[in-house]
Amino acid sequence: MNSLNRNRFQTPNGMSRRHFFSHLAGASALAGSALTLGNAFAANADILRRNRKSAILLWMGGGPSTIDLWDLKPNAATGGPFKPIATNGDLQICEHLPMIAQQMDKLSIVRNMSTREADHMRGRYYMHTGFVPQPSIEYPSYGSVISHQLSDTRPELEIPPFISVGGGSEGPGFLGMAWAPFDVDSNGNVRNLDMGIEPSRLTERVQALAQLENRFVKDKRGSAAAEHVKVVQKTLQLLNSEQMSAFKVDQEPTEVKERYGQNNFGRGCLMARRLVETGVPFVEVNLGGWDNHQNIFATLENNLLPTLDRAMSALTEDLSQRGLLQDTAIIWMGEFGRTPRINGNTGRDHWARSWSVVVGGAGMKPGIAVGQTSDDGTSVDGTSYTSENLMATICKSLGISLDTTFTSNNNRPIKIANGAAPIKELFS
Amino acid sequence: MRGYQQLFGFGLSTLAKRKGLLMSRWTRSSRFIAVLLFLSFPCLSTDNCFAQDSDLESQISRIDELVQGVWDAYKISPSEPAGDGEWCRRVFLDLLGRIPAVAELNAFTSDKSEDKKKQLVKRLLYADEYTEEYARNWTTIWSNLLIGRTGGNANGSMISRDGMQKFLRDSFAREMPYDEFVRQLVSATGHTRPGAEKFNGATNFLVDKVNMDGAAQATAATSQIFMGLQVQCTQCHNHPFNDWKQQKYWEMNAFFRQTRAFAGQTDVDSPILADQDFQGESGNVDEADLFFELRNGLLKVAYPVFVDGTEIEKSGYVNLVNRRDKLADMIVASSYMPRVMVNRTWSHFLGYGFTKPIDDLGPHNLASHPELLEFLSVEFVNSGFDVKKLMSWIVLSRPYGLSSISNSSNESDDPQLGQPPRFSHFYLRQMSAEQLYESMIIATGKAAQSISFEEQEARRNRWLRQFAATFGTDEGDESTTFNGTIPQVLMMFNGEMIREATSGGTGTIIDQALSDPTLKGNKAVDFLFRAGLSRDATRDEQKLAQTFLVARNGDPREALKDIWWVIMNSNEFILVH
Numbered sequence A: 001m002n003s004l005n006r007n008r009f010q011t012p013n014g015m016s017r018r019h020f021f022s023h024l025a026g027a028s029a030l031a032g033s034a035l036t037l038g039n040a041f042a043a044n045a046d047i048l049r050r051n052r053k054s055a056i057l058l059w060m061g062g063g064p065s066t067i068d069l070w071d072l073k074p075n076a077a078t079g080g081p082f083k084p085i086a087t088n089g090d091l092q093i094c095e096h097l098p099m100i101a102q103q104m105d106k107l108s109i110v111r112n113m114s115t116r117e118a119d120h121m122r123g124r125y126y127m128h129t130g131f132v133p134q135p136s137i138e139y140p141s142y143g144s145v146i147s148h149q150l151s152d153t154r155p156e157l158e159i160p161p162f163i164s165v166g167g168g169s170e171g172p173g174f175l176g177m178a179w180a181p182f183d184v185d186s187n188g189n190v191r192n193l194d195m196g197i198e199p200s201r202l203t204e205r206v207q208a209l210a211q212l213e214n215r216f217v218k219d220k221r222g223s224a225a226a227e228h229v230k231v232v233q234k235t236l237q238l239l240n241s242e243q244m245s246a247f248k249v250d251q252e253p254t255e256v257k258e259r260y261g262q263n264n265f266g267r268g269c270l271m272a273r274r275l276v277e278t279g280v281p282f283v284e285v286n287l288g289g290w291d292n293h294q295n296i297f298a299t300l301e302n303n304l305l306p307t308l309d310r311a312m313s314a315l316t317e318d319l320s321q322r323g324l325l326q327d328t329a330i331i332w333m334g335e336f337g338r339t340p341r342i343n344g345n346t347g348r349d350h351w352a353r354s355w356s357v358v359v360g361g362a363g364m365k366p367g368i369a370v371g372q373t374s375d376d377g378t379s380v381d382g383t384s385y386t387s388e389n390l391m392a393t394i395c396k397s398l399g400i401s402l403d404t405t406f407t408s409n410n411n412r413p414i415k416i417a418n419g420a421a422p423i424k425e426l427f428s
Numbered sequence B: 001m002r003g004y005q006q007l008f009g010f011g012l013s014t015l016a017k018r019k020g021l022l023m024s025r026w027t028r029s030s031r032f033i034a035v036l037l038f039l040s041f042p043c044l045s046t047d048n049c050f051a052q053d054s055d056l057e058s059q060i061s062r063i064d065e066l067v068q069g070v071w072d073a074y075k076i077s078p079s080e081p082a083g084d085g086e087w088c089r090r091v092f093l094d095l096l097g098r099i100p101a102v103a104e105l106n107a108f109t110s111d112k113s114e115d116k117k118k119q120l121v122k123r124l125l126y127a128d129e130y131t132e133e134y135a136r137n138w139t140t141i142w143s144n145l146l147i148g149r150t151g152g153n154a155n156g157s158m159i160s161r162d163g164m165q166k167f168l169r170d171s172f173a174r175e176m177p178y179d180e181f182v183r184q185l186v187s188a189t190g191h192t193r194p195g196a197e198k199f200n201g202a203t204n205f206l207v208d209k210v211n212m213d214g215a216a217q218a219t220a221a222t223s224q225i226f227m228g229l230q231v232q233c234t235q236c237h238n239h240p241f242n243d244w245k246q247q248k249y250w251e252m253n254a255f256f257r258q259t260r261a262f263a264g265q266t267d268v269d270s271p272i273l274a275d276q277d278f279q280g281e282s283g284n285v286d287e288a289d290l291f292f293e294l295r296n297g298l299l300k301v302a303y304p305v306f307v308d309g310t311e312i313e314k315s316g317y318v319n320l321v322n323r324r325d326k327l328a329d330m331i332v333a334s335s336y337m338p339r340v341m342v343n344r345t346w347s348h349f350l351g352y353g354f355t356k357p358i359d360d361l362g363p364h365n366l367a368s369h370p371e372l373l374e375f376l377s378v379e380f381v382n383s384g385f386d387v388k389k390l391m392s393w394i395v396l397s398r399p400y401g402l403s404s405i406s407n408s409s410n411e412s413d414d415p416q417l418g419q420p421p422r423f424s425h426f427y428l429r430q431m432s433a434e435q436l437y438e439s440m441i442i443a444t445g446k447a448a449q450s451i452s453f454e455e456q457e458a459r460r461n462r463w464l465r466q467f468a469a470t471f472g473t474d475e476g477d478e479s480t481t482f483n484g485t486i487p488q489v490l491m492m493f494n495g496e497m498i499r500e501a502t503s504g505g506t507g508t509i510i511d512q513a514l515s516d517p518t519l520k521g522n523k524a525v526d527f528l529f530r531a532g533l534s535r536d537a538t539r540d541e542q543k544l545a546q547t548f549l550v551a552r553n554g555d556p557r558e559a560l561k562d563i564w565w566v567i568m569n570s571n572e573f574i575l576v577h
Helices: A003-010 A015-026 A031-050 A118-130 A142-153 A197-218 A222-239 A243-248 A252-258 A263-276 A294-320 A387-397 B004-010 B028-039 B047-050 B055-073 B085-093 B102-109 B114-128 B130-146 B161-173 B178-187 B201-205 B216-227 B246-256 B324-331 B336-350 B370-383 B387-395 B434-444 B454-463 B484-492 B498-500 B511-516 B524-531 B538-552 B556-569
Strands: A054-060 A083-088 A090-095 A106-111 A162-165 A182-184 A282-287 A328-334 A355-361 A405-407 A414-417 B259-262 B270-273 B290-293 B299-302 B466-471 B476-481
Touching: A031 B454, A054 A142, A054 A263, A106 A142, A106 B336, A118 A142, A118 A387, A142 A387, A182 A252, A182 B336, A182 B484, A197 A222, A197 B387, A197 B538, A197 B556, A222 B370, A222 B484, A243 A263, A252 A263, A252 A294, A263 A282, A282 A294, A294 A328, A328 A387, A328 B524, A355 A387, A387 B004, A387 B556, B055 B370, B055 B387, B085 B387, B085 B556, B102 B524, B114 B130, B130 B161, B130 B201, B130 B216, B130 B434, B130 B484, B161 B178, B161 B201, B178 B324, B178 B336, B216 B324, B216 B336, B246 B290, B246 B299, B246 B324, B324 B336, B336 B370, B370 B387, B434 B454, B434 B498, B484 B498, B484 B556, B511 B524, B511 B556, B524 B538, B524 B556, B538 B556
Parallel strands: A054 A282, A054 A328, A162 A182, A162 A282
Antiparallel strands: A083 A090, A106 A355, A328 A355, A405 A414, B259 B270, B290 B299, B466 B476
């Protein structure tokens, strides 16, 4: 390669030279400068890490029967067969969650959730965003909002700040595709990582690509053209990043994997811990199958509850032992709860009026039950909370100002968590 | 109609296919005679049928007029018309689901005739060489709509994806009028799997939607897809935003209560969708009723009543009154059906419909161009529900032909900013996963490869499955991860198809560029740009190519690999513009 060429290729269009080479040069002569850059980060890392907040959302797709898990009604005719057991917190939970019961000194249950969306897609959107679906605005989901707010506190992060394990989550809405969830399966496999060409040749291609893309962006054809450029940049950052090893759950010792459970959700929770340790501000782990219109009790007892019990208890315990729980919020929820009555197929149907979510960590008050439902579970007694209140609570726990205001795609000011108040019992 | 299909062979006779509308109204025994009659009918060549459509010009100018009215009202000047190459790429992507090959592009751009756009649309819609691709494209789109991207892939599903696709392919290849198409989907009975004795692929639309939850999914999907009515929330309560009441939901639901799906006795048996007598929930077959619960706990009774208030007999006996047949009759005669189809079709080509979402029509959701929606709906009905005519009006209209480059007066016309679309420039949109796949087949130069149709489909389904994600609900809600994020960029950087396309092996675009003696130097680079972006390389891009050539020590094959990779990874490639 002659010198003219070198200059041609090393004068990138629209992207910094250091940016590329720090990630792509590998063992070349430029590795030195990349290393220096790395050291600069290392010097600040401790300070940053001290204030580094994260959140893990355990998403229960289908709408979990919270009356059978967190707010049992053993004396009600339709309370179902499960018995409550004592925990090490100041509350009782389902007998089929014995390991979580031993972690309830670190978690709290909000038993007075009351929402109005009992359709899967609407409920899913509402619980993920704090807003009901509207045709004119696409609201950003938890992961997009939180990673958007927290990513400044971790300049060293090379992998995406919002990772969704084993499910699709909800999108970034008006924050743009750069804040979209990065989906991985629970084995942490990311497809198509191996480039199979020389890093220098990739660099050349990527620089030429920037030239083509920028020409198209300058045409003023709409935002999609520029969004693509941003995502290409994020992809390049991710390639060759050592932080990718956070996805490799298999590197954990067998006994750790056993503790979390050798299933998708167990591996997902274990990956969530590794990702938070690496600095990822938001991880969503999905456990589906809660839409139990029929045969609910056997499904819960034999299948869902043992899976949940292992993974969630191990995750809570590990975060606590590693000193991460004080800065990491855990949210357990689905799109709604299930009917306090039992239908003709021994199932429970959709129910949004009175149900529970579980939260913990990041300074939220642990070991308590917030609010209560009526004796048969069909309504909330006293104060009730909504998705907006819950989102405000999580933001507050992560140190995100509730005065934060976004500008939506149609130029309207949108308050974070729709301007709602946090759940006060969790901060007293 | 299947017998008729077999009689002539697939894709053999476009002229016979054109007569689907009439055919469907003929009795089985007179079909053969009918076809013979058509053979001597004056408007039989596709040429004549299209040209004689004297309405075409007036439909197009009415569309232009109505869209122009909105520009005037908002003081917007539209963008310039798109260049030939850009328009050609767009129309191939939207009608056939893939980018044009270089030969196809060159034929269009070098054509000097005035009506060349009309000629191209005519060819893509009616010429035998494109019948199969046209049918495949619309089969894909409708499969995703009717059974979802994952329908038929899950364990325990009674859907046969092959069966659904076979029905759709036949319908589109044969140009079944839309009313007949809807009627067949709504009222289908028979076996779901191809090869079964009473195979009817149309059954796959409802087979997984009738058994659970008292046919809740069948009610919701039929209302939404064919009538533009979103009723799923009214199962449990009156709708907060529109005038749908819970009572109406259950009256609609009552039409599906005679229908059951049965899994086969063994795993080799085909599942069946069948109608049987509905006993009624209180056991009186003569007035077969169902009950639903209001939010206050009171029970109410419901019988089949169409949304416009038309009641049918209450009997649950199938031989006295077949409820789904009645429902199909009322849907196809309603004004709901053409409106939502027009809205869907417009949205397919222009990127946005007249309402958002496109299948939620009604007084609560005002259309951006109410007069145009009405006009197209009426004309669609008058055309005998001829979907290809509807498409040609839209594709040949002025708004569809505009450039995606905005000017100072129409920059704010951006539906992404929450504004209603004014269609004053073409809106950028990402290719669908299916469009990308078919385009990469063109881009790898593998289009002519001789593998069986089944093998092609299997490869495509395998590739597409990587983007499907489900949400773990009983309603089978799903999304696609093909949404312009990192995994997609990685797939374009490194995926198997890209590697194949940039390998430079025999038959690839690179190989074609190098083995054609007329494509020397710059022209080889232009060939690649035409293949991927439907345009020539700019001067800067030619310089870039030179730089690659030097960097690869003068080896053109290696340099073209780099350029081809860059082209295929660009925003300009993956966006429809």
